[in-house]
Amino acid sequence: MSDDPVVRVRGLRTQFGSHVVHDGLDLDLKRGEILGVVGGSGTGKSVLLRAIVGLEAVQAGTIDVLGQRIGTLSGAERRALEQRWGVMFQDGALFSSLTVRENVEVPLNAVPGLTPEQRRGLAELKVSMAGLPWKANGNVPSDLSGGMRKRAGLARALALDPEILFLDEPTAGLDPIGATAFDTLIVTLRDALNLSVFLVTHDLDTLHACCDRVAVLAERRVLTTGTMAEMLQVDHPWVHEYFHGPRARAAVTKD
Numbered sequence: 146m147s148d149d150p151v152v153r154v155r156g157l158r159t160q161f162g163s164h165v166v167h168d169g170l171d172l173d174l175k176r177g178e179i180l181g182v183v184g185g186s187g188t189g190k191s192v193l194l195r196a197i198v199g200l201e202a203v204q205a206g207t208i209d210v211l212g213q214r215i216g217t218l219s220g221a222e223r224r225a226l227e228q229r230w231g232v233m234f235q236d237g238a239l240f241s242s243l244t245v246r247e248n249v250e251v252p253l254n255a256v257p258g259l260t261p262e263q264r265r266g267l268a269e270l271k272v273s274m275a276g277l278p279w280k281a282n283g284n285v286p287s288d289l290s291g292g293m294r295k296r297a298g299l300a301r302a303l304a305l306d307p308e309i310l311f312l313d314e315p316t317a318g319l320d321p322i323g324a325t326a327f328d329t330l331i332v333t334l335r336d337a338l339n340l341s342v343f344l345v346t347h348d349l350d351t352l353h354a355c356c357d358r359v360a361v362l363a364e365r366r367v368l369t370t371g372t373m374a375e376m377l378q379v380d381h382p383w384v385h386e387y388f389h390g391p392r393a394r395a396a397v398t399k400d
């Protein structure tokens with residue numbers, strides 16, 4: 146298997162009007178790792194995720210995903226590549242009028258040759274892999290708790306057996322027990338499905354529980370990357386405060 150990163154970003158520049166979000170940003174997601182992407186509010190974590198999956202215009206730089214250059218692909222190539230990743234957006238982005246199973250079936254509609262029964266069976270499998278009870282298949286999102294909606298979003302992200310999973314703040318808004326269960330699920334799925342995971346988070350517990358490496362966004366770029374242990378040595382005011390502050394100490398104490 147190739148050692149090439151599954152996501153390689155070089156020299157990325159994004160901006161909205163005169164507001165430059167990223168400038169000269171480099172980042173690699175290695176195959177099989179869970180990479181935690183952290184940074185202060187508004188540093189561009191979500192914009193970076195959206196740029197990587199081709200949902201955000203970029204002003205300069207290159208983004209390669211699974212060896213293919215985003216922004217240069219034909220419609221057919223792009224659709225084929227999109228089937229190799231799954232995205233769980235911060236708010237779940239579920240269709241409110243569809244049941245959980247129907248939501249998970251949406252990406253499966255793009256797969257030619259599947260019968261309705263096969264689509265249904267595959268969707269139900271993903272719902273159960275995301276840790277939801279059988280009965281949730283028939284629920285609409287508004288029937289579910291916030292944690293269950295997150296799991297439904299995860300089930301949909303897993304629908305096409307992706308190689309890469311993009312997660313935008315998966316534990317935001319969950320109670321600590323729900324968040325811990327979600328952390329465990331992410332690691333279990335990575336191990337079972339050999340996923341590479343790009344995980345945007347503010348949650349120090351998630352970084353400790355899940356992440357092989359951390360990338361810190363600051364000053365419009367990836368300021369530093371490394372293991373949690375390496376983060377403790379970084380001499381930058383925001384990084385130091387984040388990894389040594391009271392919340393960081395609480396997260397370490399719980400290990």
Ligand SMILES: Nc1ncnc2c1ncn2[C@@H]1O[C@H](COP(=O)(O)OP(=O)(O)OP(=O)(O)O)[C@@H](O)[C@H]1O
Nearest residue numbers: 161164166184185186187188189190191192193347
């Ligand atoms: N569509 C848009 N139009 C204009 N500005 C935008 C747009 N999307 C994002 N921005 C700006 O880009 C910057 C980065 O936004 P982004 O949502 O990526 O931050 P973030 O690091 O994910 O923040 P948070 O941790 O609060 O979720 C912010 O200043 C935001 O206001």
